Amino acid sequence: MFTYTASVAIGNKTYGGTINSIYLTLIGTERCSARTLLDKSLFDYFAGTVVSVDIGVEEILGDVVLVKLETEKGLINDQWYCRCINVTTPFGDCIEFPCYRWISNEKDVFLQDGKGQLPQDDNYKEYRCKELESRQQQFRWKEWRSGFPMNIDADSGTELPLDIQFEVAKSVDFNLNFVKAIGNLGLNKLMMLFQSSWNDITDFRKIFVNIKNTVSEYVMQNWNKDNFFGYQFLNGCNPVMISKCVNLPDKFAVTQEMVKGSLDRGLTLQEELKAGNIYIADYGLLEGVQANDTDPDTKQYLAAPFCLLYKNSHNEILPIAIQLSRQTTAGVGNTVFLPSDNQYDWMLAKMWVKSSDFNVHQLVTHILRTHLISEVFAIAMYRQLAAVHPVFKLLIPHVRFTIAINTAGREKLICTSGLFDKANSTGGIGLVQVIQKAMKTLTYKSLCFPEAMKARGVDNKDDLPNYYYRDDGMMVWEAVKSYVSDVVRIYYSSDKTVQEDEEIQAFVHDVCISGMKNCPKDCVFPNSLKTREQLVEYLTVVIFTASAQHAAVNFGQYDWYAWIPNCPSTMRKPPPTQKGQVDMKYIMESLPDRGRACWHLGAVWALSQFQDEEVYLGVYPDKHFTEQAVIEATKTFRKKLAEVTTIIKSRNETLILPYRYLSPDRIPNSVAV
Numbered sequence: 001m002f003t004y005t006a007s008v009a010i011g012n013k014t015y016g017g018t019i020n021s022i023y024l025t026l027i028g029t030e031r032c033s034a035r036t037l038l039d040k041s042l043f044d045y046f047a048g049t050v051v052s053v054d055i056g057v058e059e060i061l062g063d064v065v066l067v068k069l070e071t072e073k074g075l076i077n078d079q080w081y082c083r084c085i086n087v088t089t090p091f092g093d094c095i096e097f098p099c100y101r102w103i104s105n106e107k108d109v110f111l112q113d114g115k116g117q118l119p120q121d122d123n124y125k126e127y128r129c130k131e132l133e134s135r136q137q138q139f140r141w142k143e144w145r146s147g148f149p150m151n152i153d154a155d156s157g158t159e160l161p162l163d164i165q166f167e168v169a170k171s172v173d174f175n176l177n178f179v180k181a182i183g184n185l186g187l188n189k190l191m192m193l194f195q196s197s198w199n200d201i202t203d204f205r206k207i208f209v210n211i212k213n214t215v216s217e218y219v220m221q222n223w224n225k226d227n228f229f230g231y232q233f234l235n236g237c238n239p240v241m242i243s244k245c246v247n248l249p250d251k252f253a254v255t256q257e258m259v260k261g262s263l264d265r266g267l268t269l270q271e272e273l274k275a276g277n278i279y280i281a282d283y284g285l286l287e288g289v290q291a292n293d294t295d296p297d298t299k300q301y302l303a304a305p306f307c308l309l310y311k312n313s314h315n316e317i318l319p320i321a322i323q324l325s326r327q328t329t330a331g332v333g334n335t336v337f338l339p340s341d342n343q344y345d346w347m348l349a350k351m352w353v354k355s356s357d358f359n360v361h362q363l364v365t366h367i368l369r370t371h372l373i374s375e376v377f378a379i380a381m382y383r384q385l386a387a388v389h390p391v392f393k394l395l396i397p398h399v400r401f402t403i404a405i406n407t408a409g410r411e412k413l414i415c416t417s418g419l420f421d422k423a424n425s426t427g428g429i430g431l432v433q434v435i436q437k438a439m440k441t442l443t444y445k446s447l448c449f450p451e452a453m454k455a456r457g458v459d460n461k462d463d464l465p466n467y468y469y470r471d472d473g474m475m476v477w478e479a480v481k482s483y484v485s486d487v488v489r490i491y492y493s494s495d496k497t498v499q500e501d502e503e504i505q506a507f508v509h510d511v512c513i514s515g516m517k518n519c520p521k522d523c524v525f526p527n528s529l530k531t532r533e534q535l536v537e538y539l540t541v542v543i544f545t546a547s548a549q550h551a552a553v554n555f556g557q558y559d560w561y562a563w564i565p566n567c568p569s570t571m572r573k574p575p576p577t578q579k580g581q582v583d584m585k586y587i588m589e590s591l592p593d594r595g596r597a598c599w600h601l602g603a604v605w606a607l608s609q610f611q612d613e614e615v616y617l618g619v620y621p622d623k624h625f626t627e628q629a630v631i632e633a634t635k636t637f638r639k640k641l642a643e644v645t646t647i648i649k650s651r652n653e654t655l656i657l658p659y660r661y662l663s664p665d666r667i668p669n670s671v672a673v
Contacts, residue, residue, distance in 0.1 A: 002090040004055045006067070008038060011081030011100075012048035013167060018080035019045075021072035024053075026087060027110075028061025035070070045080065064089065065124060067097045069109040079104050079162060084623070085111060096626045098387075100396075102162040107134075114626030116390030116491055119503045128386035132503075139382045141514050144410055147436035149372045150515045152379055152403050156411055164382075166404045181602035196594050200584065204564050204597070215559035218657055223566040226339060229350055230309055230317030231466075233281060235659050237553060237560040237567075238361035239469035242309065242317075244457030245273060245280040252306045253334040254321040261340055262320040264312050272310070276463055279309040279317065283356040285364065285437055287326055292427035292570065294417060298593070300425045303575040307353045315465050322349040324575040335577055344582045348590065352575050355568040358561065359426040361553065364438040367414070370550040372435075373447065374399065374671045375406045376515030377542045384507040390491045391504055393624035394484070394539065397615070398546045401672035423592065423599040425570035439518055444525045447541045449477040449549070468651075469552060472662035475644045476548045476617075479664075481540045483618075483637035488536050490629050495531040504529065508538065547617050551667040558608035562601060568592055569600040607673060610666075617641060617667040641665075 006024055010017055022045065026033040038051045045051055067085050071078075082099040089095070097111040110127045119125060138161045140153035154160050198204060205220070222228040233242040248254060256269040263272055272278050287304035308321040322337045337349035378399035385392035414420045414431060421427035426434050445451045453459040453470055461471065492498050499505075505528050512527040519525060529535050561567045573590035576582050592600060615621065618638040625631060641664035652658035660666055 001056045001058060002060055004033065004057065004061070004064070004090065005052060005088040006036075006055060007050050007052040007086045007088075008045075009050045009083040009085070010045050010047055011083045013081045014047070015079075016047035016081035017045045017049070018071065018078045020078050020080075022051075022080075023070040023072065024085070025068040025070075026055060026061055026064050027066035027068060028064050030062030031057075031059060033057050033061060047081070060090070064095055065113060066127065067111045069099075069103060069111065071103055082109075084114075096623070098622070098624050098626070100622045100624065101387075104162075112388045114624070115388075116393055116625065116627065116630070117388045118491060118497070118501050119386070119389070120497075120500050122388070128388060131386050132384065136383050139379050141379065143518075145432050145435070147432075147439055147518050149368070149376050149439070150379075150517065151372070151375055151410070152407060154407055157404055157407050160404060160407060164378075164401075164403050166401060166408075181605040198588050198591065198594065198597075200588065201565055213559065213562065215556075215657065216562040219560060219566050220563045223563055224347060224350075226318050227316045229319055229354075232354075232560065233279075233309065233317060234464075234467045235469055235657075237556045238357050238365050239467075239552070240365055240452070240456075241281040241283075241357060241360070242279050242456065242458060243282070244276060244463075245278040245308065246457075247273070248308075249280075249282065249306060251326045251334065252308070252321075252323055252336075254306075254308055254323065254336050258336055258338055259308070259310075259320045262310060262318065262338075276457075277311045279311065279458075279464075281305075281307040281309065281353070281357070283307075283353075283360060284326070285360060285434065286356055286426075289426065289430050289433045289437070290428070292421060292425050292430055294421045294428045298572060300427075301571045301574045302359070302425050302430065303352050303356055303571075305349075305353050305356050311464065319350065319353075322353055324349065324352050325577065335579065337579070341579055344584060344587060345576065345579050348576060348582050348587050351565065351568055351587070351590070352571065354566060355425065355571050358567040358569055359424060359434070362420075362424065363426055363431060363434045365553050366550075367409075368435050368438055368442070369447070370545055370553065371402070371406050371409070371671055374402045374542075374546045374550070376511055377546070378402050380507050380510040380515055384510050385503050389503055390487065390625075390630075391507070391539065394487055395542060396624060397620050397622070397669045398543050400615070400670040402546065402670055405672055419599070419603065423569045423596040423603065427570075440520055441523075442519055443523045444541070447545055448537060449473050449544060468659035469662065472644070472648055472659065473548060473552065475647065476641075476662055476664060476667070477540065477544055479637065479640040479644060480543050480548070480617075481536060482640065483633060484539045484543065485536045486633035486636065487630055488532055488539070490627070490633070492532050492535070498529055498532055498535050504535065546670050547667050548662055550671045552661045554673065555608050555610070555666070556661050557604040561604045564592060564597050564600065570596060609673070610668070611673055615669050617664050617669055619669070 004026055022038045023035050025035050033055045036053055036055050038053050064087050067087065079102045082101065082103050084099050085097040087095045096114040098114045099111055103109055112124065119128065122128060141150045142153035144151050152160065157165055233239065259269055267275065283304050286302050289302055291302040292300045303324045304326055306323045307319055310318050310320045312318055320339065323334050325334050327334050337345055339346055381392060381395050381399060412418055420431060446455065458464050458467060458470060508529055509527045512525040516525045529538060568591050570592050571590050573586060618641045620634065645663050645665045648663045652660065
């Protein structure tokens with residue numbers, strides 16, 4: 001007789017154990033073991049325990065390549081969570097079989113050993129085919145709104161496959177979270193005066209009674225300074241709108257005469273354009289979008305501004321011209337507001353830019369370009385990559401909770417009459433219109449961080465210094481790319497290997513043809529990959545988008561948006577069309593009322609919080625990879641991330657306002673909030 005010992009690790013999750021019987025069978029290259037019951041001397045299998053069983057056989061099984069798990073169907077459908085199974089052979093070898101999934105008592109589960117296997121190299125392909133057939137039945141595409149990226153076919157979190165649902169400790173209820181945030185911030189009394197306007201800018205300080213936030217306090221003190229207004233285009237919550245301006249847009253009525261007083265080098269506007277010192281933030285995406293009309297008692301408004309920015313001789317970014325309207329003919333009906341105008345005209349013009357920036361940030365930079373895109377990658381991964389595929393193992397930590405948070409968002413946050421409608425001028429039909437318009441220009445290359453910087457003309461550090469979002473993002477991008485490259489080269493010996501991998505080709509094709517089917521054809525999401533370099537870039541996009549990019553545009557929301565005048569979520573008066581007609585009363589009647597301000601603060605506070613037991617970039621508690629080469633590559637990745645963290649920390653010690661959003665020790669692995 002020969003004895004194999006199988007140890008089953010039951011996940012330490014709420015309800016992760018089971019009272020039903022668990023059987024397993026070892027499948028070797030020569031023969032199989034008998035179906036064996038795990039020890040039930042304790043009556044049930046508790047979460048967090050390891051249950052071992054000795055399996056005797058008369059002949060050696062050969063190489064143990066599969067473990068078959070069966071849960072005997074009892075009176076109730078009692079799922080349990082299996083972390084992994086370790087099998088010790090009679091010769092002392094230990095073979096790891098990662099699982100990390102919920103096991104239902106309604107079906108058998110076959111686990112392959114932990115070595116990553118490409119489909120063309122897998123001698124047990126029939127098992128991975130059955131796995132993918134099952135997953136494709138669970139992970140179905142659905143179009144929630146016309147023109148959006150496709151999403152999971154589920155209307156609520158309880159309809160999701162169990163493996164991607166929130167754990168009990170992380171259940172998300174946006175209503176409850178926002179109400180709790182409002183209470184934590186001491187805003188309950190102000191909510192009672194829902195549609196009452198504030199009397200003066202200083203009244204917004206009342207909200208700061210319970211706020212202890214260095215960045216928000218700095219914003220409160222400096223928000224109306226032009227150099228701080230410009231700084232936020234580089235390192236604020238939406239650092240993706242600033243572009244180098246080579247030619248002025250046709251509808252922008254700004255002239256040399258208007259801005260000459262703001263140019264400190266003695267050059268003309270055209271000369272400054274040629275010298276590369278003029279930048280622009282263009283919110284044309286909002287043109288024609290219908291403002292939030294979900295509240296019949298409060299009219300809300302949108303604008304589609306141009307904001308011209310100047311890099312002066314001190315390397316400060318300053319606003320030098322703002323136009324809030326876009327008449328067909330330049331100069332006709334297009335009032336250009338200037339720093340030399342009276343203080344109220346200029347203050348309100350800047351508020352309109354920041355309000356537009358806020359709404360584009362929420363719907364495009366944040367929701368579309370991190371949440372919804374990451375969900376597409378996640379669904380396609382589950383549909384097309386078997387658990388034994390090395391790319392599945394690579395990506396699985398970076399899709400954790402993403403589908404669940406988006407499902408909760410569609411159910412409570414961005415749905416009709418959802419929480420997004422309570423405080424934002426792009427609520428209602430405007431939300432749909434903005435994302436539909438943004439989809440028409442979304443490209444794959446714009447998700448490649450270096451390409452995005454280059455396309456906006458902001459990639460050169462000498463041309464545009466102090467752009468910490470760019471500088472830190474490039475370091476993190478290169479670290480992720482290096483790690484992905486190391487892993488890809490372990491499994492793919494040549495470009496031909498990539499081309500012959502039918503699962504990776506199906507994954508990329510599913511993203512393009514199904515998930516992003518509403519993108520125009522010229523947006524060029526690849527539908528196949530030909531080389532290892534293309535695969536490395538593609539996987540870097542997936543990981544960077546879900547981790548670093550989301551962190552950069554999500555976790556600073558409370559920092560930058562808590563001071564309402566800095567980034568109004570909505571405007572209740574139309575944008576001014578002439579100068580000299582605005583006073584402080586008009587400004588206060590334009591800004592969000594008390595109720596909307598409270599909902600806005602509750603939202604940005606709740607969305608900016610790191611989760612309990614957050615898992616940060618490069619930290620992978622679940623051991624999906626078992627090969628030493630990948631383990632070493634992961635260690636190298638963590639070392640590089642630590643070096644980036646040290647560089648950022650050292651830099652921040654010299655700054656009045658540190659930039660931390662892309663420090664790797666503050667970047668969660670996935671879009672999970």
